[in-house]
Amino acid sequence: MPSNPASELTPSLVAQLQHKAAAAAQKAYAPYSHFRVGAALLLEDGTIVTGCNVENASYRLTTCAEQTAITSAVALHGPAIRIRAIAVANLNNAASQPCGACRQTILEFSTPDTLIFFPKPDGTFDQATIAELLPAAFLLNK
Numbered sequence: 161m162p163s164n165p166a167s168e169l170t171p172s173l174v175a176q177l178q179h180k181a182a183a184a185a186q187k188a189y190a191p192y193s194h195f196r197v198g199a200a201l202l203l204e205d206g207t208i209v210t211g212c213n214v215e216n217a218s219y220r221l222t223t224c225a226e227q228t229a230i231t232s233a234v235a236l237h238g239p240a241i242r243i244r245a246i247a248v249a250n251l252n253n254a255a256s257q258p259c260g261a262c263r264q265t266i267l268e269f270s271t272p273d274t275l276i277f278f279p280k281p282d283g284t285f286d287q288a289t290i291a292e293l294l295p296a297a298f299l300l301n302k
């Protein structure tokens with residue numbers, strides 16, 4: 161059952177997404193960087209799916225929070241998911257815009273106006289569309 165229609169990205173829904181992203185960050189596995197990140201995806205049907213970063217002793221095998229959230233969303237809801245909005249949070253009082261790899265992964269399941277909310281160093285949040293974060297992106301015709 162959808163919790164909220166896709167068209168209503170209200171301030172309270174954005175706040176709920178940010179809260180869930182911060183809660184997800186509590187689950188992060190980050191013994192190497194100690195940088196704990198959470199992401200909450202709002203899908204077009206109103207469903208919210210979260211993820212956290214999962215590090216590895218072989219550092220480059222680390223998975224970002226945004227990517228674990230998207231992997232979970234596909235596993236739970238199937239390949240047709242579309243992301244309406246994403247909130248990113250960290251428990252380190254730092255800025256955390258999605259990295260380049262995450263931007264490409266987000267794009268795969270986005271519409272041009274998918275909105276991403278991410279923390280700035282001053283504790284406030286910035287927002288940008290995926291098209292703004294990843295201009296001239298790599299695409300294949302499907």
Ligand SMILES: O=c1ccn([C@H]2C[C@H](O)[C@@H](CO)O2)c(=O)[nH]1
Nearest residue numbers: 193195197213224225258259262
């Ligand atoms: O977009 C990003 C960038 C980094 N991290 C994580 C990966 C790593 O565990 C830690 C430090 O880079 O932050 C994310 O979760 N998302």
Ligand SMILES: [Zn+2]
Nearest residue numbers: 224258259262
């Ligand atoms: Zn990333």
